[in-house]
Amino acid sequence: MRSFFKNLVGQKILMAVSGLFMTLFLTAHLLGNMTIYTGGLNAYAEQLHALVPLVWISRISMLTLLLLHIYFAIKLTLENRDAKPVGYAVSKNIRSTFASRNMIWSGLAVAIFIIYHLLHLTVPAASGSVSLDSMGRPDISGMVVEGFQGGLVAVIYLVSLLGLLLHIIHGIQSSFQSLGLSGEDAAPVIHRAGIIVALVLSAGFLSIPLIIFVGIVKG
Amino acid sequence: MKLILFIWRQQGADDPGKLVRYDTSEISAEMSFLEMLDVVNEGLVKDGKEPIAFDHDCREGICGTCSQVINGVPHGPQERTTVCQLHMRQFKDGDKIYIEPWRARAFPIVKDLIVDRSSLERVMQAGGYISVHTGCAPDANSILIRREDAETAMDAAECIGCGACVAACPNGSAMLFTAAKVTQFASLPQGQTEAKHRVCMMTEVMKHEGFGSCTNHYECQAVCPKGLKTSFIARLNREFLKALDSPEMPESFSGGFLNRGNPSR
Numbered sequence: 166m167r168s169f170f171k172n173l174v175g176q177k178i179l180m181a182v183s184g185l186f187m188t189l190f191l192t193a194h195l196l197g198n199m200t201i202y203t204g205g206l207n208a209y210a211e212q213l214h215a216l217v218p219l220v221w222i223s224r225i226s227m228l229t230l231l232l233l234h235i236y237f238a239i240k241l242t243l244e245n246r247d248a249k250p251v252g253y254a255v256s257k258n259i260r261s262t263f264a265s266r267n268m269i270w271s272g273l274a275v276a277i278f279i280i281y282h283l284l285h286l287t288v289p290a291a292s293g294s295v296s297l298d299s300m301g302r303p304d305i306s307g308m309v310v311e312g313f314q315g316g317l318v319a320v321i322y323l324v325s326l327l328g329l330l331l332h333i334i335h336g337i338q339s340s341f342q343s344l345g346l347s348g349e350d351a352a353p354v355i356h357r358a359g360i361i362v363a364l365v366l367s368a369g370f371l372s373i374p375l376i377i378f379v380g381i382v383k384g
Numbered sequence: 385m386k387l388i389l390f391i392w393r394q395q396g397a398d399d400p401g402k403l404v405r406y407d408t409s410e411i412s413a414e415m416s417f418l419e420m421l422d423v424v425n426e427g428l429v430k431d432g433k434e435p436i437a438f439d440h441d442c443r444e445g446i447c448g449t450c451s452q453v454i455n456g457v458p459h460g461p462q463e464r465t466t467v468c469q470l471h472m473r474q475f476k477d478g479d480k481i482y483i484e485p486w487r488a489r490a491f492p493i494v495k496d497l498i499v500d501r502s503s504l505e506r507v508m509q510a511g512g513y514i515s516v517h518t519g520c521a522p523d524a525n526s527i528l529i530r531r532e533d534a535e536t537a538m539d540a541a542e543c544i545g546c547g548a549c550v551a552a553c554p555n556g557s558a559m560l561f562t563a564a565k566v567t568q569f570a571s572l573p574q575g576q577t578e579a580k581h582r583v584c585m586m587t588e589v590m591k592h593e594g595f596g597s598c599t600n601h602y603e604c605q606a607v608c609p610k611g612l613k614t615s616f617i618a619r620l621n622r623e624f625l626k627a628l629d630s631p632e633m634p635e636s637f638s639g640g641f642l643n644r645g646n647p648s649r
């Protein structure tokens with residue numbers, strides 16, 4: 166088994182599995198966030214936090230997957246650069262994309278954003294320093310609306326979520342290929358579906374700070 | 385037609401090398417790209433200069449020896465065509481053409497446009513064979529093989545081992561080459577016995593030789609003169625997953641022929 170982690174295909178499989186699980190987490194996270202539009206965010210947050218073990222299991226597994234993903238991302242990127250030490254005087258990209266060539270940078274943007282985002286919203290919410298709403302629940306919704314006042318925060322979220330879009334727009338279809346789940350007929354379908362999922366996820370997340378900034382959703 | 389050529393000249397492994405400009409006239413549209421270079425070389429020889437060294441053999445697109453990156457594209461602008469089968473009608477009078485060698489850690493430059501591709505041979509030696517006795521020709525015809533499988537194996541076997549996939553890959557990965565071999569054998573009953581061993585060993589040796597890994601840029605498919613598809617790479621990944629539980633998965637790769645690895649490493 167040790168050699169699995171050393172094999173270059175094995176490492177890509179680990180990146181794909183961790184990337185896909187993180188994408189699944191993003192999907193669940195977005196569905197939860199959408200309750201802010203129905204006014205149900207506080208109720209959702211309260212229910213979620215009643216499931217203490219589940220919350221911690223998901224936090225620990227996401228952190229493990231993220232660290233694994235980052236470790237192999239850096240390792241593979243360095244190895245791959247070493248495998249192509251000299252480029253061409255004239256170079257031309259035919260099939261690769263801006264997204265595929267900049268995975269390490271879009272990933273880095275996502276990593277920085279995750280730290281910022283945790284400090285910005287997760288830590289205050291989890292540490293119980295949030296004021297209570299009229300029903301005596303932690304007022305997560307109010308905290309979010311307050312947190313998104315101001316242009317700078319909106320810009321940080323905008324840029325970071327564009328980074329995420331760039332990352333998963335290549336990442337989703339790439340992980341299916343890495344796991345051998347695509348074939349000659351399936352590949353174009355998976356490619357398109359991956360782009361759609363990436364667009365929906367990014368647009369969904371982005372809608373919240375933007376709409377709050379514009380002032381449609383109020384605490 | 386008149387052309388302005390910028391060609392990579394490098395005396396040997398230790399020479400830094402540089403692009404040198406050659407202005408040439410008297411090139412006809414009917415010439416092949418290599419014939420054009422022959423004309424340039426004749427001129428150089430007449431002037432008492434050293435001709436440009438480039439690899440070629442069959443000149444009919446089947447041996448995989450010719451290897452030049454033309455204006456940033458391995459094998460040049462025409463799809464599914466080797467350099468030797470590329471013709472000057474693809475270019476216009478007055479064109480600037482940049483000609484460079486395959487670039488990859490695993491392909492050290494020997495001279496000018498010639499690189500050492502023996503690393504691909506060592507990937508082959510690691511598992512690109514069937515060592516079980518499968519009988520002689522009539523016996524082979526008595527083994528029933530699904531038509532689709534036979535077609536897949538034949539498509540994969542079209543690989544001529546030219547290394548354009550490595551030259552095009554931003555990661556200098558030989559995945560399309562290796563995947564073609566793995567797919568070719570994995571599609572046939574004769575290849576089953578050694579399937580797990582093959583995929584593990586070939587990918588290990590690929591790394592050992594200094595090739596990168598596949599991050600799915602798909603540049604290889606775009607330049608392959610034989611039109612090999614990246615679906616073969618997905619197949620390799622599947623074959624690797626199948627080998628996960630097996631004792632074939634070697635723990636250490638320090639043995640035997642691995643030590644004959646790429647001298648530039």
Ligand code: HEM
Pocket residue numbers: 177178180181182183184185187188191234235238239242265268269271272273275276332333335336337339340341343344598599600
């Ligand atoms: C929410 C967080 C993240 C998600 C959802 C995610 C998702 C993905 C996915 C699905 C892949 C494709 C895997 C494959 O091709 O097999 C991938 C690849 C990659 N990720 Fe991430 N990732 C995240 C964070 C990061 C971070 C923080 C970094 C680096 C600092 C990073 C760097 C990379 C790199 C370099 C690749 C390899 C590119 C490739 O194989 O095409 N990712 N990611």
Ligand code: FES
Pocket residue numbers: 439440441442443444445446447448449450466467468469
């Ligand atoms: S010289 Fe044989 S393929 Fe071009």
